[in-house]
Amino acid sequence: MLERAFGHISPYPEGSCFASRAELSRAGLHRPLIAGISGRGQEGADSIVLSGGYEDDQDFGDEILYTGHGGRDLETGQQVGHQTLIRGNLALAFNKLSGLPVRVIRGAVPHSLYSPEIGYRYDGLYRVEDYWRERGRSGFYIWRYRLKKMPGSLQLGPAVMEEQGSALYPPRQLTTVLRLVRDTEQARQIKALYHYRCQMCQVRLEGPAGPYAEAAHIRPLGTPHHGPDSSDNILCLCPNHHVLFDLGGVAIADEFTLIGQEGRLLVDFRHSINKDHLRYHREHYWIDPTED
Numbered sequence: 001m002l003e004r005a006f007g008h009i010s011p012y013p014e015g016s017c018f019a020s021r022a023e024l025s026r027a028g029l030h031r032p033l034i035a036g037i038s039g040r041g042q043e044g045a046d047s048i049v050l051s052g053g054y055e056d057d058q059d060f061g062d063e064i065l066y067t068g069h070g071g072r073d074l075e076t077g078q079q080v081g082h083q084t085l086i087r088g089n090l091a092l093a094f095n096k097l098s099g100l101p102v103r104v105i106r107g108a109v110p111h112s113l114y115s116p117e118i119g120y121r122y123d124g125l126y127r128v129e130d131y132w133r134e135r136g137r138s139g140f141y142i143w144r145y146r147l148k149k150m151p152g153s154l155q156l157g158p159a160v161m162e163e164q165g166s167a168l169y170p171p172r173q174l175t176t177v178l179r180l181v182r183d184t185e186q187a188r189q190i191k192a193l194y195h196y197r198c199q200m201c202q203v204r205l206e207g208p209a210g211p212y213a214e215a216a217h218i219r220p221l222g223t224p225h226h227g228p229d230s231s232d233n234i235l236c237l238c239p240n241h242h243v244l245f246d247l248g249g250v251a252i253a254d255e256f257t258l259i260g261q262e263g264r265l266l267v268d269f270r271h272s273i274n275k276d277h278l279r280y281h282r283e284h285y286w287i288d289p290t291e292d
Contacts, residue, residue, distance in 0.1 A: 056137055068145065187215030
């Protein structure tokens with residue numbers, strides 16, 4: 001039995017170089033000899049290798065737009081089918097839900113500013129900030145993950161057991177994950193418009209200091225989604241429905257009925273919601289359970 005360790009592996013600091021996948025595996029930094037994602041289902045992914053295997057990968061150094069696995073022709077490497085949210089793809093998505101870090105190993109990739117010239121290099125811990133589905137360059141659905149470099153210290157996350165032939169147990173420590181909740185003037189106006197009631201469940205949370213609600217952007221802000229921080233892209237939601245919406249557990253039809261649960265979105269006549277943003281969210285985040 002071998003532990004799946006989430007975090008740095010002693011004695012290999014960030015910047016450690018390796019000649020082959022076999023060396024990476026022996027060191028415990030990335031155990032699979034072929035797969036780019038080391039992980040299992042709802043245990044999480046402990047490491048990935050970025051080596052230019054998928055045409056939709058984008059490497060910006062401290063930020064990576066990583067492509068999940070599956071759908072490639074084994075001989076040509078071309079994308080010939082859709083990817084699904086199973087195995088390593090599901091494991092990497094679980095990191096987002098649980099706050100687990102993932103080790104990033106870069107392999108030699110021609111014309112990349114951030115890859116080693118030869119072999120492989122361990123480049124530290126990243127957090128999974130978001131994941132979604134979109135059509136890739138070849139026209140097939142792929143799963144994409146926005147990975148962000150974790151600043152500072154050599155923190156380790158919890159580990160889970162994985163069946164292996166070795167009894168090596170790497171050390172563990174806890175890591176802290178922060179969740180950023182944006183609150184702009186536009187967001188405050190939308191929450192005030194609905195008197196801090198969730199537009200999906202109509203629940204109003206009251207604390208000693210007053211009511212609480214969260215502003216949810218329908219089309220996410222920032223790269224690569226480029227959603228606007230404007231009222232037509234903002235919903236007033238309770239924390240539970242905010243999380244469900246962001247993770248694709250619920251979506252909204254053009255006529256404002258909820259998809260994934262019973263109900264209808266509460267919409268004030270003064271709140272104009274851009275239906276293009278609703279369609280974008282459905283296309284990238286909502287997955288019909290019957291599809292897979």
